Structures are given as structure tokens and as C-alpha cells.
Amino acid sequence: MPFQKFVEIGRVAFLADGPEKGKIAAIVNVIDQNKVLIDGPTTGVTRQAYRLKEMHLTPMKVNFPFNASTKVVRSQLATAKVAEKWAESTWSKRLQQKEVRANLTDFERFKLRKAKSQRNKILTAALNGKKKALRKAGKL
Secondary structure (H helix, E strand, O other), rough: OOOOOOOOEEEEEEHHHOOOOEEEEEEEEEOOEEEEEEOOOOOOOOEEEEEEHHEEEEEEEOOOOOOOOOOHHHHHHHOHHHHHHHEEEEEHHHHHHHHHHHHOOOHHHHHHHHOOOOOOOOHHHHHHHHHHHHHHHHHO
């Protein structure tokens, strides 16, 4: 499958580092091979230069002209419902789950470990019962 996430005008990016860490913004202009001009009026990101190494490109893209004003970017992001699509994406959900796990207390981690252990015991018992039935039938 060919590469599809290019640095281009309108590409939505997840800001992984820097002052706006954890937010999404759209690329408005390419400054050079290391920096781009981003704007994210719907997510609270001000128009600024950002290093490409501090962001991850997403598969989402909106269409607006080169060097579009914040007003145009806001309207395009709103009509494309980028914030809602991002919230529904597995990437966003995985980040939220990671944050929840990082904020667990000792007791919550203990309960989680016990619940996983209980689940694994149930799965193992069911799997072993199935294997036993297949061996009796001569299929395993």
C-alpha cells in the first residue's frame, strides 16, 4: 500500500510535543523541510510555526487554500467535523485509555490485576474444556 499521509496544506496533525501537546491542528503553510505553519482554532491551537518532529500526521485532511485565514480554517474544520472524527478514532481512544491507566491509584491497579487474573482463569478453563472434548472426539 503506498504512503498516503503527506505534509500538505490542510493535513490534520496530532501535536505530540511542545506547548500544544495532545491537541490537533491543520497545516496551513510549509515553511521549510523541518517546520510548518499550523492553525487549530477549533481545538485552541493558535496559528504558529511548529516542527514536524513534534507532530504526527493523521489520515484526515480538509481543503482550504494556501495560507488561508483562521476564519477559513475554522469553517473548514467545523464543516468537516474534524474534532468529532478525531474523538471517534481509535488513535484518540487509545491515548485516552493510556491517560486513564497512567492516573490509576495503587488500589485500582490491584483491582485491575485481579480482574485480569479472574478473566484469564475463566478463559483457560473454557479452552481446556474445548480441547478435552476435541481429544475425545479424535479431532486433535
